[in-house]
Amino acid sequence: MRWVVLAVGLLAGCLPELVQHEGEHVLFEHSASLRVCAGTVPYVDALIPFLAAQMNVPVPEQIRYSWLTDADRDVLHGALTQSAGGVAIGYHAASVSEPVFEHELVHSMMGMNPSIPFLQEGLAVAYDALVNGYWYFWQPDLPDPRTIMLDEADVLNYGVAGSFVYFLLVRHGPQRFIELYTRLIAPVRLEQIERSFRKVYGVELADEVALYLAGEGLCDAGYFELLAASCPAPVHPWQGEVWTFADVLSCDAPGVVGGTPNGENYSEFRVTTLEIPRDGTYDILLTGDGEVDVFLLACFGCSWQPTQYWLQPGTNTYALPAGRYRVDVRGQAEAQPRFSVSVREAEQ
Numbered sequence: 001m002r003w004v005v006l007a008v009g010l011l012a013g014c015l016p017e018l019v020q021h022e023g024e025h026v027l028f029e030h031s032a033s034l035r036v037c038a039g040t041v042p043y044v045d046a047l048i049p050f051l052a053a054q055m056n057v058p059v060p061e062q063i064r065y066s067w068l069t070d071a072d073r074d075v076l077h078g079a080l081t082q083s084a085g086g087v088a089i090g091y092h093a094a095s096v097s098e099p100v101f102e103h104e105l106v107h108s109m110m111g112m113n114p115s116i117p118f119l120q121e122g123l124a125v126a127y128d129a130l131v132n133g134y135w136y137f138w139q140p141d142l143p144d145p146r147t148i149m150l151d152e153a154d155v156l157n158y159g160v161a162g163s164f165v166y167f168l169l170v171r172h173g174p175q176r177f178i179e180l181y182t183r184l185i186a187p188v189r190l191e192q193i194e195r196s197f198r199k200v201y202g203v204e205l206a207d208e209v210a211l212y213l214a215g216e217g218l219c220d221a222g223y224f225e226l227l228a229a230s231c232p233a234p235v236h237p238w239q240g241e242v243w244t245f246a247d248v249l250s251c252d253a254p255g256v257v258g259g260t261p262n263g264e265n266y267s268e269f270r271v272t273t274l275e276i277p278r279d280g281t282y283d284i285l286l287t288g289d290g291e292v293d294v295f296l297l298a299c300f301g302c303s304w305q306p307t308q309y310w311l312q313p314g315t316n317t318y319a320l321p322a323g324r325y326r327v328d329v330r331g332q333a334e335a336q337p338r339f340s341v342s343v344r345e346a347e348q
Contacts, residue, residue, distance in 0.1 A: 016072055025049060025059065030067040030099075036259040037251040037268055037333060040099055047102070050229055051109050051127060056174040063108050066094040067101075067259065098266055099259035102131040115181045116188060117153040118145075118161050123181065125162025126169060130303075131229040138215035138304060146209060149193055166226075167212045170304050173224035176200050219302035228326050230271040231299035235324065238275075245272055246340035249292060251333040260334055268333035273299070274325045274343065281346040284316040290337025292329055299324040317346055 018029035021036075023045030030036055044065060052059040073096045085097035088107035095101035106124040114120075145164040148157050168177050180200045184193060197205040211217040236245055247253060249270060251260065258268030274296075276282065286294055298307035300323045309318055331337050 016075055027062055027064045031069040031072050033069055034067060034259055035251060036099060037256045038253060039255040039257045040259060043257045044100055047229055054227060055109060056178055057109055060091050064092040067099050068094060068096045070096060100257060103128045113182055114185050116184045116186045117156050118149045119181045119184060121153060121156055121158050122161035122165030125158050126166040130226055142213055144209060150190060164212060167218060170223050170226055171218050172201060218304045223302050226303045227299055228297055231324060231326055233273050235275045236272045241344055243274055243343040245327060248336055248338050249329060249331045249333050250336045256333060258333060267330045269328060269330040272327050274327050276320050276322050278322045281317060281319050283344055283346045284311055285342040286311045286313050288337055288339035290335050292331035292337050292339045294341055295328040297326045299326055
């Protein structure tokens with residue numbers, strides 16, 4: 001949720017004493033009673049330049065990110081409603097729900113640049129999906145996004161806005177979208193949106209909506225390759241003919257992102273990358289002593305038609321194209337589940 005009517009000083013000046021961690025790009029702070037997992041601050045610090053590159057915006061000098069308890073929420077009375085999980089004001093993002101609320105972080109990447117709620121929230125929802133490692137799928141009977149382009153944020157259908165913005169990003173890249181974003185400042189009429197769209201994209205909004213609704217034209221040659229977060233990270237190496245990623249999903253373990261507690265059943269996660277050397281069939285063995293969800297997501301190709309797998313305990317066999325993949329392990333770090341993911345080429 002983006003609240004632009006508030007002064008930046010309100011959020012910055014009224015906060016209680018917070019524990020602070022300073023990275024290269026982020027000042028991460030949290031209420032003293034909250035526990036932040038070992039990999040959280042490095043993850044957010046790396047997320048900022050990643051998002052800047054994917055969004056085609058400059059890397060901010062610094063983003064301030066605050067994770068607050070419900071009690072500290074009351075300090076922001078009038079700025080953060082009881083129904084809101086987070087807020088972004090300029091280059092300051094705050095959350096009372098999740099240790100890393102990527103949606104608000106995306107808002108803060110745009111600083112004080114305003115736009116209409118459809119584009120503001122659509123951008124945050126689209127990149128929030130990338131950060132969390134899932135992509136949009138085309139489906140029949142999508143609603144016409146023009147019917148909600150004038151809606152205020154409190155009634156806006158975030159899913160529709162995010163889906164159409166995602167369509168535009170994949171089809172045309174982020175540069176022209178950011179130009180459209182900065183051109184449109186509420187209040188506007190639909191005719192103004194159509195005129196600005198024609199000026200920026202060189203095509204009619206109605207024609208792009210028709211392609212979107214039909215699920216056509218998105219993955220033609222020249223599409224923009226959106227990446228999930230951590231795809232640019234260093235590749236976890238193979239050991240001979242076997243690739244193995246094994247650890248304990250503990251809040252103290254390096255690379256584990258999240259935190260506890262805040263009255264929420266928040267799932268911590270650990271992400272690494274896997275390079276499949278050649279097209280082929282691969283056996284992926286998932287074992288462990290607790291409940292974890294493991295996802296394999298391709299870091300290449302048209303992201304409207306993703307290559308994504310949810311691994312089940314035991315052996316999973318898939319035909320995989322060569323390339324880099326994101327391996328995402330999620331679970332409850334308080335239970336400290338052990339996990340092991342092993343990959344080898346299947347015997348023919």
